[in-house]
Structures are given as structure tokens and as C-alpha cells.
Amino acid sequence: MTLAPHRTQMTQAPSLGGPNAGYMSGFGNDFETEALPDALPQGMNSPQKCNYGLYGEQLSGTAFTAPSHQNERTWCYRIRPSVKHTHRFQKIDMPYWVSAPHIDPDVISLGQYRWNPVPHSNVPLTWITGMRTMTTAGDVNTQVGMASHVYLVNTSMEDSYFYSADSELLVVPQEGRLRFCTELGIIDIEPQEIAILPRGLVYRVEVLDGPARGFVCENYGQKFNLPGRGPIGANCMANPRDFKTPVAAFEDREVPSTVTIKWCGQFHETKIGHSPLDVVAWHGNYAPCKYDLRTYCPVGAILFDHPDPSIFTVLTADSGVEGTANIDFVLFRDRWMVAENTFRPPWYHKNVMSELMGNIHGIYDAKPKGFIPGGISLHNMMLPHGPDKNAFEGASNADLKAEKLEHTMSFMFETRFPQHLTKFAATQAPLQDDYIDCWSDIEKKFDGTAGKK
Numbered sequence: 001m002t003l004a005p006h007r008t009q010m011t012q013a014p015s016l017g018g019p020n021a022g023y024m025s026g027f028g029n030d031f032e033t034e035a036l037p038d039a040l041p042q043g044m045n046s047p048q049k050c051n052y053g054l055y056g057e058q059l060s061g062t063a064f065t066a067p068s069h070q071n072e073r074t075w076c077y078r079i080r081p082s083v084k085h086t087h088r089f090q091k092i093d094m095p096y097w098v099s100a101p102h103i104d105p106d107v108i109s110l111g112q113y114r115w116n117p118v119p120h121s122n123v124p125l126t127w128i129t130g131m132r133t134m135t136t137a138g139d140v141n142t143q144v145g146m147a148s149h150v151y152l153v154n155t156s157m158e159d160s161y162f163y164s165a166d167s168e169l170l171v172v173p174q175e176g177r178l179r180f181c182t183e184l185g186i187i188d189i190e191p192q193e194i195a196i197l198p199r200g201l202v203y204r205v206e207v208l209d210g211p212a213r214g215f216v217c218e219n220y221g222q223k224f225n226l227p228g229r230g231p232i233g234a235n236c237m238a239n240p241r242d243f244k245t246p247v248a249a250f251e252d253r254e255v256p257s258t259v260t261i262k263w264c265g266q267f268h269e270t271k272i273g274h275s276p277l278d279v280v281a282w283h284g285n286y287a288p289c290k291y292d293l294r295t296y297c298p299v300g301a302i303l304f305d306h307p308d309p310s311i312f313t314v315l316t317a318d319s320g321v322e323g324t325a326n327i328d329f330v331l332f333r334d335r336w337m338v339a340e341n342t343f344r345p346p347w348y349h350k351n352v353m354s355e356l357m358g359n360i361h362g363i364y365d366a367k368p369k370g371f372i373p374g375g376i377s378l379h380n381m382m383l384p385h386g387p388d389k390n391a392f393e394g395a396s397n398a399d400l401k402a403e404k405l406e407h408t409m410s411f412m413f414e415t416r417f418p419q420h421l422t423k424f425a426a427t428q429a430p431l432q433d434d435y436i437d438c439w440s441d442i443e444k445k446f447d448g449t450a451g452k453k
Helices: 389-396 423-428 435-439
Strands: 023-025 031-034 055-060 073-078 090-092 112-115 131-139 144-153 160-164 168-182 185-189 193-197 203-219 243-246 257-263 266-272 279-284 289-292 313-321 324-337 354-361 376-379 403-415
Touching (some): 112 435, 131 354, 131 423, 144 324, 168 354, 185 289, 203 324
Antiparallel strands (some): 055 073, 112 376, 313 324, 354 403
16 A cells, blocks of 8 residues: 655754754653753743743653652643643544453463464554554553553554553554654654653654554553663663653644544544644653664673573563562563573573563574564463473584574563453464464473483
8 A cells, every 4th residue: 555654844953963863862861952942941940921922831750749769740831731732522442452451251361372473454554543452461540550562554643643641652663664753852763673652642653664563562550661780780781871862843733633542441532723742842851762772782691591581671660569560671682692501592481470572573592483573472470481392402402602693683571460362362363373382392301210411
């Protein structure tokens, strides 16, 4: 099909140019940026009159009384206050975008599952209509848990905007390039990058190169943060400087527009007469950002044994229970394998966490066959999983010289809560019915008379 052209019309803050033009560096920083000179008040947040006739408004991502190191808010200076960006609501149906709690009595979520890539469609699909929920966990109403989705986008949103009051979205592209025109600036992402879109942020999604496909982790709970490094220290893994937050950009367009809002798992539309992307200047620490996964610096064993996969955590969202995540986002990328006398791929295990994996590109070392780019696997809580026979035999008998895993990038959305399959995942997505058989030919090797090997 012919893709609808993107048509960004936002006035953007000036930048210094270079590879990071249009972005500011850092994770969770207090940023300030303006698309017009002197649009940002200095020394105060709420002057009696703002320059350019702007309205001052605060967007809060946490309670006012949250501890100062956790408090998140951004002051926006906009053409209209956001009360002008909604009107009467009309409930609409989005049957493929599902929220927790969602337990279909006809679907069995107990099991180890794997899917081929969800195919693209010839039907025009935007960011909203192209979302396909695979699993849900927790409860969107109590802001606990998550949902995992595949997005299929081949059409830009035209005078149409969206925000989720339910969740923060972690976007992981696998094919194509997208542009997120947000209230706080413009983010372009491509495969091997991710974007974080905060709860309550209004944006429009445009197709830069499509059709586009990727994965979304919808985080109902506390926001994503960098994991504590513990004895690793101050460096490696995901470094804060590699996260990029956009500079201010705004639209001043009088045109009939639609705003779609996701609220408590339901979708509503409201009609307005202008673009809501009208923030001319802002300052604060509650903002969207992007991150290049190719800058993730993995650490691992340099003598023997295999560390827990949690050592590859890029981002984590706290559950309120110390050390137990509502969500972990874990990355398996190119890296050296050097451990001596060690079974190097992920070992067999059962886990209190539920693990949904996606393949961005290349081959995953524990499943060299069947887990293809764009594919997904699910190993639910306390269900055993691990390498197939070929991976086990290969790793058990390999010459343990230093080996570099190259041209590979997979990830995991891991949560403390069980992930329930949607009807789409169980009946419409391309499920590999024979995946469970990948362990059926593993051989019994026990010999009680053989002694030490």
C-alpha cells in the first residue's frame, strides 16, 4: 500500500547541531528549553503574565508529596491551557488494545509460547488502530503491572493525537522508523533505539519509513528508571548521558482535530479546533526521551560461571517490594563470551518472574532456530525453560575460546506478575504450535556408574 506522508509542522528550539541536534543529554535531568526567545520565565514558575501571552501549566508525573529525589514534574508555557484540548468525550472501541485485568476463560496462559512476527497489513493502521495486545498482567485501575503489545503502523496520524492516562509506554522498534511529535518536542526512532513516552503526554505519530513494526511495554506502575549498579559502580550498562530528551517544539494550527485518550483501559475521543501540541517552552524532569541500544555497555563473567540475566537490565520499574520489579527491560546484544569451564548460554531455570522476549535482529544464542527477528516468546512465572537440544549440545562440547556474539539483539519484558494471553495472541497471532517440542529430544545422560567427568 502507499504510505501516507509525514507532515511535521512544528517550530523547534534552536540547537547546536551535530549528531544529537534537537536533543538534550541525560536521564531524569532538570531540563529547560524554549522555541522562542524569552518564552521561559526565569527565577519563578508562575508569573502573573507570561511572555507572548502564554499560559503557565504544570504536568505532574508523581504526587506533589513524593520524595524530592522521586518527584517528577514539568512546567509548560503553552498557547492554550490543556483544558482547551479536551471537550465532551465519546467512548470508542479499540478491540485489539487490551488492558489488565484481562483473563479470557477460553485461553490457556499456562505454558511456554512462541510466535512468528505478526504480519503487516494492507489496511491503513495508525499508532492507535495498529496496536495488538499480546499479554496483560496486573491491574490498570490500581496502577500495577503491565501489558505487552506489537504495533503495526503504516499510516501517519493526520490531525489526530493520543495520550494514555493509564501508563508510560516503552517503545522498541523492529522495522521502520517513526516520529513522535509530542507536546515537549520531537523524537525520531528506528530499530536498535527505544523511546519512553510518559503517562499523560500528548503526541502524534508519523511514519518516516514504513511499514513499521515493533514492540511496546505498557507500564501501569511506577515509571522506568535506571537500575542500581551496586558493586558494578558508576559506569557501564546504560549510561545517563546516552539518553536524549527533545528540545521544545510547538504547533500553532487552527484545524479540526481529534484527541484520543486511554483511561482505565477504555478509549474516548474528543474533538477540538486546533493542535494541542502548543508548548512553546518548558522546564522540568518529566519528559519523553530516546536511547540508542547500541550504546548499552554489557558487563559479565571474565573467569567462570554465568551471571544472572538481570545483569543486562537497561531499565527497571519498581514494584514497591525492594529488589522485585514491576517490570525489568533487559537487553541481550553483541558481547564477548570468555568464561572458562562454563556452560555459556542461559541455563535451565524456573523463575518467579514472567518473561516475554522479543527478537529485534539476528540469532538468540539459547534458541538458534525458530526465534526469528520480529518474533516473541513467553515463559510465564514458575514454568521451566532454557536452551533447546542443539544449543545445549553445542555449548556443552564447544572449544571454550573467547567468542564474540555478533549481529544479535533481543530483549525481555520481565514482570513479577503472571502474563495472561489475549485472544489475539492465542488465536490470531502466528503462534508456533510446535515450540514446546523444542525440548522433547533432550536426552537422559545420567550414568550412576560413570563417576566424575
